Amino acid sequence: xxxxxxxxxxxxxxxxxxxxxxxxxxxxxxxxxxxxxxxxxxxxxxxxxxxxxxxxxxxxxxxxxxxxxxxxxxxxxxxxxxxxxxxxxxxxxxxxxxxxxxxxxxxxxxxxxxxxxxxxxxxxxxxxxxxxxxxxxxxxxxxxxxxxxxxxxxxxxxxxxxxxxxxxxxxxxxxxxxxxxxxxxxxxxxxxxxxxxxxxxxxxxxxxxxxxxxxxxxxxxxxxxxxxxxxxxxxxxxxxxxxxxxx
Ligand code: OAD
Numbered sequence: 001x002x003x004x005x006x007x008x009x010x011x012x013x014x015x016x017x018x019x020x021x022x023x024x025x026x027x028x029x030x031x032x033x034x035x036x037x038x039x040x041x042x043x044x045x046x047x048x049x050x051x052x053x054x055x056x057x058x059x060x061x062x063x064x065x066x067x068x069x070x071x072x073x074x075x076x077x078x079x080x081x082x083x084x085x086x087x088x089x090x091x092x093x094x095x096x097x098x099x100x101x102x103x104x105x106x107x108x109x110x111x112x113x114x115x116x117x118x119x120x121x122x123x124x125x126x127x128x129x130x131x132x133x134x135x136x137x138x139x140x141x142x143x144x145x146x147x148x149x150x151x152x153x154x155x156x157x158x159x160x161x162x163x164x165x166x167x168x169x170x171x172x173x174x175x176x177x178x179x180x181x182x183x184x185x186x187x188x189x190x191x192x193x194x195x196x197x198x199x200x201x202x203x204x205x206x207x208x209x210x211x212x213x214x215x216x217x218x219x220x221x222x223x224x225x226x227x228x229x230x231x232x233x234x235x236x237x238x239x240x241x242x243x244x245x246x247x
Contacts, residue, residue: 024187
């Protein structure tokens with residue numbers, strides 16, 4: 001792909017690069033996205049029923065099993081060239097913040113260091129009452145399993161619809177968006193708040209915003225640079241164009 005020289009210069013000169021990723025970056029690791037009508041998880045399940053406190057109260061077993069299915073898919077998945085290119089980008093950037101809406105943990109498994117998981121992590125479990133992280137529990141075959149301390153149901157440590165995002169990662173993400181020189185928005189439909197506002201915050205404070213997505217989003221018309229295509233192809237090429245062979 002031919003990249004604009006201005007974009008390459010902006011990347012090289014930035015003292016802080018911030019990146020927001022969504023489900024699209026993990027699509028090439030065979031993890032379905034949420035909103036692409038035929039393949040997305042949301043085509044098969046109603047997210048309001050599954051990914052919400054109300055849904056969990058109504059049918060905790062169904063919700064636990066849906067997440068168990070997603071966990072097993074993530075366990076089998078591997079980080080792809082898009083995740084790996086962001087590891088390389090972090091090594092070249094002076095300051096680098098990787099903000100992700102993904103709960104699959106693939107950025108951390110790929111080797112990214114400064115990662116803010118805005119929506120939690122599928123592989124972690126917490127008590128639905130006490131909100132404490134729980135790593136071990138008795139397997140008495142009840143689904144969901146119960147908290148060893150208080151006996152309430154355990155739940156995945158992810159953010160559900162209607163729930164607040166974790167305060168510190170959100171504060172750090174907002175600070176990164178409002179102080180970076182370059183902001184990349186990668187593989188996200190840019191519609192779920194508050195994450196969807198981050199690239200707009202970056203735009204308004206004067207950062208160069210680059211979108212990487214095969215499809216247009218509400219952000220597309222406002223950004224300086226649009227890279228249409230798969231993150232796993234574009235990002236390695238971009239890192240190579242900005243910083244040279246081998247990323
Ligand atoms: P979506 O499923 O809404 O959007 C995925 C985006 O990835 C779309 O814009 C696709 O065009 C794009 N895409 C697909 N394949 C791609 C590829 N190979 N490379 C680059 N982009 C690609 O997923 P999110 O924007 O992440 O929240 O959704 C945001 C949040 O909505 C999720 O974190 C989840 C959901 O509700 C919670 O569960 C709280």
